[in-house]
Amino acid sequence: LMMATTTLIDEFAGPTSALGIDPIEDQRLAGGLAWSYGEAPTLLMLIYVMHRWFRDDTAQAVAADRRADAHGDPELDAYNDYLTRLHQKDT
Numbered sequence: 001l002m003m004a005t006t007t008l009i010d011e012f013a014g015p016t017s018a019l020g021i022d023p024i025e026d027q028r029l030a031g032g033l034a035w036s037y038g039e040a041p042t043l044l045m046l047i048y049v050m051h052r053w054f055r056d057d058t059a060q061a062v063a064a065d066r067r068a069d070a071h072g073d074p075e076l077d078a079y080n081d082y083l084t085r086l087h088q089k090d091t
Contacts, residue, residue, distance in 0.1 A: 001032040 007023045068076070 002028050002035070004028070004031075 004024070004027060007027055067073075
């Protein structure tokens with residue numbers, strides 16, 4: 001609708017022409033309005049999802065840090081052992 005060069009339905013061109021309104025511009029404006037009505041809810045949902053994602057990710061990171069502080073991190077220890085073995089092979 002917003003990029004059309006002719007009116008979608010010719011019957012709608014009559015009343016706007018009688019009022020001195022360009023039917024194509026009227027149709028483009030209507031298309032823009034129709035499109036914009038869907039943008040706000042989509043944006044709100046995106047903000048909500050991103051907020052939840054960030055909050056959950058932060059909570060998981062904090063919990064993992066607390067576990068690592070209390071009990072150590074087996075993956076990090078294994079990686080450090082691996083690097084130590086590599087270094088010993090090179091020397």
